[in-house]
Each structure stands twice: as structure tokens, then as C-alpha cells.
Amino acid sequence: MNYAVILAGGKGERFWPLSRTLHPKQLLHIISDKTMLQETIDRISDLIPAKNTLVVTGANIKELLMKNVPFLKEENLITEPESKNTCVAIGLAAVHIREVNPDATMVVLSSDHYIRSREDLIRVLKVAIEMANKGEYLITLGIVPTRAETAYGYIELSDLFSSHKDISVFKINQFKEKPDRIAAQEYYYDRKHLWNSGMFVWKVKTILDALKKYMPELSDKLEAYSQDIGKKTQEEAVKKFYREVQNISIDCAVLEQADNVLTVKADLIWDDVGSWSALERIKKRDKHNNVILGKAEVLNSYETTIVNDDQGIIAVLGVSDLVIVKTNEIVFVAHKTKTQDVKDLIYRFALNKDLEKYL
Numbered sequence: 518m519n520y521a522v523i524l525a526g527g528k529g530e531r532f533w534p535l536s537r538t539l540h541p542k543q544l545l546h547i548i549s550d551k552t553m554l555q556e557t558i559d560r561i562s563d564l565i566p567a568k569n570t571l572v573v574t575g576a577n578i579k580e581l582l583m584k585n586v587p588f589l590k591e592e593n594l595i596t597e598p599e600s601k602n603t604c605v606a607i608g609l610a611a612v613h614i615r616e617v618n619p620d621a622t623m624v625v626l627s628s629d630h631y632i633r634s635r636e637d638l639i640r641v642l643k644v645a646i647e648m649a650n651k652g653e654y655l656i657t658l659g660i661v662p663t664r665a666e667t668a669y670g671y672i673e674l675s676d677l678f679s680s681h682k683d684i685s686v687f688k689i690n691q692f693k694e695k696p697d698r699i700a701a702q703e704y705y706y707d708r709k710h711l712w713n714s715g716m717f718v719w720k721v722k723t724i725l726d727a728l729k730k731y732m733p734e735l736s737d738k739l740e741a742y743s744q745d746i747g748k749k750t751q752e753e754a755v756k757k758f759y760r761e762v763q764n765i766s767i768d769c770a771v772l773e774q775a776d777n778v779l780t781v782k783a784d785l786i787w788d789d790v791g792s793w794s795a796l797e798r799i800k801k802r803d804k805h806n807n808v809i810l811g812k813a814e815v816l817n818s819y820e821t822t823i824v825n826d827d828q829g830i831i832a833v834l835g836v837s838d839l840v841i842v843k844t845n846e847i848v849f850v851a852h853k854t855k856t857q858d859v860k861d862l863i864y865r866f867a868l869n870k871d872l873e874k875y876l
Contacts, residue, residue: 518569518618518620518621518622519564519565519569519621519622519624519646520565520569520570520571520614520618520621520622520623520624521558521561521564521565521569521570521571521623521624521626522571522573522607522610522614522623522624522625522626523554523557523558523570523571523572523573523626523627523628524573524603524606524607524625524626524627524628525543525554525572525573525574525582525628526573526574526575526597526600526606527541527542527543527600527628527629528541528542528600529541529542529543529545529629530859530860530863531791531792531793531856531857531859531860532545532547532792532793533849533859533862533863533876534842534844534845534847534849534875535824535826535842535844537875537876538577538876539577539578539581540581541578542629542790543574543582543628543629544578544581544582544585547790547796548631548790548799552585552586553628553629553790554572554582554585554586554628555585555586557626557627557628557629557630558570558586558588560632560635560638561624561626561638561639561642563635563639564624564639564642564643565624567588567593568592568593570593571593571594571595571610571613571614572586572589572593572594572595572628573595573596573597573606573609573610574594574595574596574597575596575597575599575600576596576597576598579594579596582594595609595610595613596755597609597755597759598755598756598759599759600764601759601762601763601764601765602764602765602766602767603715603766603767603768604728604732604735604763604765604766604767604769604770604771605735605759605762605763605764605765607623607625607717607724607767608724608725608728608735608736608739609739609742609755609758610623610625611623611721611724611725611728611739612725612739612740612742612743612746613746614721615721615722615725615743616743616746616747618721619721619722620720620721620722621720621721622646622649622650622718622719622720622721623717623718623719623720623721623724624642624645624646624716624717624718625716625717625718626716627715627716627789629789629790629791630714630715630716630787630788630789630790631786631787631788631789631790631795631799632785632786632787633785633786633787634785634786637783637784637785638783638785640684641658641684641781641783641785642658642718644681644684644686644781645658645718645781646718647681648679648686648718648779648781649718649719649720649723650720652777653720653722653723653726653777654719654723654777654778654779655717655719655723655724655727655771655772655775655777655778655779656686656717656718656719656778656779656780656781657672657689657713657714657716657717657772657778657779657780657781658714658716658717658718658780658781658783659672659674659687659711659712659713659714659780659781659782659783660711660712660714660783660785660787661711661712661782661783661784661785662704662705662710662711662712663786664705665698665701665702665704665705666701666705666712667695667696667697667698667701668695668789668791668792668857669695669712669713669789670692670693670694670695670712670713670768671692671693671696671704671710671711671712671713672689672691672692672693672710672711672712672713672780673689673690673691673692673693673709673710674687674688674689674690674709674710674711674780674782675687675688675689675690676688678779684781684782684783685781685782686779686780686781686782687779687780687782688779689778689779689780691773692713692768692772692773693710711780711782711783712787713768714783714787714789715789717767723777724771725739727771727775727777728770728771730775731770731771731774731775732763732765732770732771734763735762735763735770738758738761738762739758741754741758742754742755742757742758792856792857792859793822793824793840793842793851793853793856794822794840794853794856794857796808796810796822796824797820797822803815805818805819805820806819806820807819807820807821807822807823808821808822808823808824809823810823810824810825810826811823811824811825811826811827811831811843812825812829812830812831813825813830813831813832813833814830814831814832814833815833816833816834816835817834817835818833818834818835818836818837819836819837819838820837820838820853821833821836821837821838821839821840821841821853822839822840822841822853823841823842824840824841824842824843824844825842825843825844826842826843826844826845827843827844827845829843831843838852838853838854839851839852839853840852840853840856846875847875863876
């Protein structure tokens with residue numbers, strides 16, 4: 518039996534001010550008229566039924582998610598009292614699924630990706646599921662790069678492991694952190710590197726065994742917590758669990774150490790929609806390469822992203838390479854090369870009580 522685990526606990530800070538504490542990126546209508554979370558759920562609905570779809574999210578936005586995504590019910594949600602990165606969220610989902618079906622296969626997805634086409638993704642996931650069911654493999658989806666990107670981690674390929682029609686599965690030489698521009702260009706041209714998409718497939722037992730081997734302390738705490746699943750003590754148990762566990766990604770905790778990791782080469786149109794710069798890759802641009810969403814009047818301006826999610830108009834004259842966002846009492850203006858640094862600005866807001874309301 519296949520289960521989808523959708524990670525939807527992030528704050529989406531690099532999409533501030535549209536993405537806010539109580540209205541994070543996964544609930545924005547960035548790709549289409551649907552929220553990004555709804556897009557993710559719909560994308561895999563032909564492969565995994567709604568009843569087997571679990572969303573891991575923050576307890577503070579649980580009700581908001583249920584309101585914005587019609588099919589979500591209590592049984593579809595696993596809530597975190599605080600964010601402790603992907604390893605903890607995945608481990609938590611794994612023990613919950615094990616309670617229902619210990620032989621299940623997990624398809625782990627992020628709630629904020631842009632992927633085309635749906636059919637291509639399903640074909641790749643079917644191959645990954647087949648491999649996960651054949652042995653104790655930890656399967657990653659590696660995206661064929663379309664540019665020299667410095668904002669993504671990379672997977673360096675080793676030998677071909679197997680081939681399924683036009684989809685290849687490789688052993689992994691190593692995972693690599695986000696590169697500088699020169700290294701990114703080398704990775705793009707050598708065709709030996711794939712983008713690390715953050716999408717994974719594995720048996721529940723396989724990932725829990727890996728956690729036991731590489732993260733024994735976390736594994737012990739997961740097992741202790743699992744004894745309270747479905748009981749009145751569960752809420753307190755999960756709070757205790759989160760207070761005690763380490764904040765660490767699944768890549769650092771397991772994948773970079775394990776020797777049973779494979780990657781499926783996925784030739785998809787993919788973007789992790791990580792910051793405002795992503796819009797120029799997924800939205801239609803005018804003849805001057807501006808992206809304009811909402812009401813705006815633009816003259817003699819180039820390569821600029823303009824988003825008006827508010828009343829009134831944005832008037833733009835004689836600028837280039839900017840991001841301009843107007844929403845809910847906030848106007849945000851940044852040079853495109855600095856949009857990745859918006860967290861620094863948000864940090865300053867957090868230090869000022871008069872500005873906290875804008876977070």
C-alpha cells in the first residue's frame with residue numbers, strides 16, 4: 518500500500534510579505550488558482566488516494582489548512598508543535614503510517630514545488646515505488662538540471678543501477694551542498710549531476726531501520742512516542758518528543774551516510790519555488806521580461822517582478838531587476854539578486870515589537 522507524505526510545515530519566509538506566519542507559502546495561489554498544497558495533492562491523486570495522503574504541518578496552521586484544502590480531515594494531518602526539519606517530520610510520519618500498515622511504502626513530497634507534467638511525475642514515481650518494493654533502498658528523485666543553479670543541492674551520479682524503459686536509476690557517488698556559480702556551471706555541463714529535489718520514496722521499515730542505524734537517539738525517542746499514538750496522551754507525548762530531538766535534515770541525518778541510496782533520474786519541468794525569483798521561470802513575462810501579477814502600470818521597466826495582492830495600483834517607471842510586492846499594508850521592494858536574503862529583513866522585524874504584526 519502506498520502513502521503520500523506531504524511536508525507542509527515551512528514558513529516560506531523568502532516569499533514574504535505574501536507568505537506570513539498565519540498564511541504561509543503552501544496556502545498561496547502562486548502557480549494557479551489553487552493553493553500550492555492543493556496543487557501537490559492533486560498532482561499525485563491518480564497514484565495515491567486521498568485517504569492515504571498525510572500532511573505534516575505546524576499545529577498553529579492546522580485549522581487554516583483544513584479550511585483551505587477541502588478534502589483534508591483530522592486523519593489526514595500530522596501536526597508538529599514546532600519545526601525541527603525534515604528528518605523529524607519524516608520519522609514522525611513513518612511511525613504513524615506503521616501503526617496502520619507496517620508494510621507501507623512512503624512517497625515524500627514537498628508542498629511548494631512546481632512540477633510539469635503530472636503524467637511524467639507519476640511515471641517516475643511508479644519506477645521509484647517499484648525499486649523501493651524490490652529491496653531495502655532509499656530512493657531519491659534527482660532532477661535533470663536546466664541551468665547552472667546555485668540555490669539547489671546536487672546529487673553526483675555513480676554507476677547505472679537499472680533501467681526502466683526511458684527512466685534510469687543510478688547509484689549515488691555523493692550529495693553536494695549548494696555550489697558557487699563556477700561549480701554550478703561545471704555540474705550543469707558535465708551531465709553527471711542532478712538537482713536534489715527533496716522528493717523521496719521508501720518502505721516505512723527501510724527508513725525506520727536507517728534512522729535506527731544512523732540516528733539511534735532520535736529512533737529511540739520515536740519508538741517511545743509511538744506508544745502514545747491514538748491515546749489521550751499523544752498530544753503531550755509529541756510535545757515532549759519535539760522538545761528533546763535534534764533539528765536536522767533527512768539528507769544530513771541519513772542519506773549522506775547510507776550505502777543503500779539510489780536516485781531515479783527525473784527529466785521533469787521542476788522548480789522548488791523557493792523565492793520571488795522563481796516567478797520569472799513559471800509565469801508568463803511581457804515583452805520586456807517583466808512578470809506582472811495584479812493591477813500595475815509599468816513604463817520603461819525591464820526584468821522586474823511586480824505582484825499586487827492588494828487594492829489600488831502599483832506604478833512602476835524606469836526601473837530594472839527589481840521585485841516589487843504590495844499586500845496587506847506592506848510594500849516590499851528588493852533587487853532581484855537580494856531576494857534570497859529576505860530572512861535577514863524578517864529577523865529585524867522580529868526584534869521590533871512594533872513590527873512583529875507584519876510577520
